[in-house]
Amino acid sequence: MNLHVASIETEAGTDGFLCRATDSMWTAIERALDNGFGLVFVTGGNGEAMGRLTLGDLRQALRDGAHLGNPTLGEIVRTGGLDEADSPVAPVLDGRRRIVGIEKRAGAAFLPVAEPDLSHAELRNLMDAFLSTWISSTGEYITRFESSFAARTGMSHGVATSNGTVSLHLALAALGIGPGDEVIVPDLTFAASANVVIHLGATPVLVDVDPLTWCISPETIERTITPRTRAVMPVHVFGRPAPMTEIRELALRRGLFVIEDCAEAHGASYDGQPVGSFSDVASFSFFANKIVTTGEGGICVTRDPDLARRMRMLRDHGMRPERRYWHEEAGYNFRMTNLQASIGCAQLDRMDGFLEMRRKVHEGYEAALGDLPGIAFPPPMPPRHEPVTWFSCALAPAETRPKLIQACKQANIDLRPFFHGLSSMPAYRRYARKCPESARLSACGINLPTSRKVDAQTTARIAEIFAGVLKESEN
Ligand SMILES: Cc1ncc(COP(=O)(O)O)c(C=O)c1O
Incomplete structure (x- = not known):
């Protein structure tokens, strides 16, 4: 090597x-x-x-x-x-x-596409939670994490969960989405967004994404609404916020619930408001590759106290909080542990630093790879959208992408292709629709390593590898 x-x-x-x-x-x-x-x-x-x-x-x-x-x-x-x-x-x-x-x-050590950024602060909190013996789903860190995270998103209530998939599930269940209902979901997203709709017996209606934002647009939503549509689930994919003011207005006008999937966009905003603050319920993921992590984890945030109460009840087996072992409904065990929340509290204190580091990493890639023929970056968003960098993304010609990924792998650098468009996969064949933009992005998109290990030396090295592959592909 x-x-x-x-x-x-x-x-x-x-x-x-x-x-x-x-x-x-x-x-x-x-x-x-x-x-x-x-x-x-x-x-x-x-x-x-x-x-x-x-x-x-x-x-x-x-x-x-x-x-x-x-x-x-x-x-x-x-x-x-x-x-x-x-x-x-x-x-x-x-x-x-x-x-x-x-x-x-x-090049000496493997550079993964994502790495959790864990400092002494997370370790100290975690040891504190552990030594308190409050290691299940009750404890000071849980309440602190829920209220701090909700406040950061401009919402009054946070209901922490064991991951960002069940938080979506909980949101839909609490809103009463079920058999016969349709939920509009973008085709370009991680599969969890659609899976939870299916698990509740409802139908995900997959729609194409907008070429500029990479998210669903109000126009596409409007065209897709049927008498069975109950909710719309915008996903702020790769940190890029959907036009939420317009989506919320449309949803209000058409009597639809909005569930924002903010798994990939902690800290992004639209019209000066944080993502997660535009919906009936918004969901975040804290998986280890996310901007803020708790290992595994998720949260639902809402302004509605009744909805928050209902989500807490459903999260805890459907039990009435004031009456032990009395089940109002067949609920779930979707709880986060105090151990997870202890890590989350330290991460939240460091979140602004994470966002700044990620922004700089992306700028570094733009500077290093921007002039390479055939390599493009996500289109800049209009000023009302304030994206964040989750994974730094680039686009390459579809036929060259596997060679770029392979060449980087040989150099100990992990690149990932974008998600497959949901409509292209067997699991969603019943729901498949023509989604050309999603298909294009999914064929060309690359996630670049995004962590504090990435510096000018790393981006220059990736640029050198890319340049070599692109030159070879020309011949
Ligand atoms: C858009 C989106 N929604 C939902 C999830 C599910 O989150 P989790 O992995 O925490 O279950 C993820 C991420 O992994 C995601 O990227």
Whole structure:
């Protein structure tokens, strides 16, 4: 494998990678999380490099109970290992073996398309929740997460769930969607949006997306409404907000419920209002690849106190909260745990930083890949739409896309094709419609690695790989 080594300062700076031999294991664990690379270098009394500790090493030490003896890092570090071939970073040493810089090494370690950004703050909350023994679905973190997240979306109530699929299910169930009902769903989305409609016995009506926004448009919705239409589910795909003011007006005029699927668009807004604030109920996902994560997790937000109460009741087996084991309806167990919520609380405090990091990553790709022939980026949105970057997206000629993905894979870089249009898949054959725009995007779209590991060195490397593949495809 061809390693590109360059002495580039990481966001964490050199100090973010260093621990002293006299430091404790917890210092190393927190620093390895905070620098984003999952490792630290240990230095001795004169500042000389002693060795490297990865989170893998520290996990092993914890499992072995090494922390019980309150060891210093000097006691647990293996000496050497400073220059492992698979290490994403290596120390730069001076003549006296002191660490004077950190080199990033693009291509040394696998670069996934998404990585959760977990810091010491998530770890401390999680340990706190664990040690409180409130590890199921009651606890302080749950209530804090629900109210903080709802407030962030401009809604009064948050009902946290075990994932972003069941939150959609819960929203539809609470609104009474069922057999005989039609729900308008975009063709270009993750399958969960349509699956929940089917699981409730209703019919997903798949509609094409707009070439500019990549979301459903009010015009398409209007054309698709039938006497059986009960609800519309706009999905803010890849962080791009649908025109929600118009969709809400249309829904009000035509007596339809709106359920926004905001799984991929935490922090996006339309007309200055956050996504999630335009609907009867909005749903978010906190899967590990999402902007804010709780591992697995989801939430429903609403302004309506009755709907919130009903969702809480249905989430908890349909039990009346004030009367134990009294079931008003056959409900579900869709609850989030306090452990999940503890991670979510720390993530929410860091959310603005995540959005800024993702915006910069996308700008970096635009700068590095923008001039390559055949490579395009999502069309800029009109000013009323304020998108966020979930995955940074690019478009490539359909016939070249597999070669780009393969070439990056060989260089240890993970690219993903967009979702398949729902109408193209066997599971949705009964509901399939002609959706040319969705088909085009799904054939050409690429998700690029989007995490704090992506820097100018990474984007330049991907640009170089793309340029090589595109040149070859020309011949
Ligand atoms: C648009 C959309 N809706 C729903 C979901 C389902 O969320 P989860 O994976 O948390 O169940 C996802 C994501 O994974 C998604 O991207």
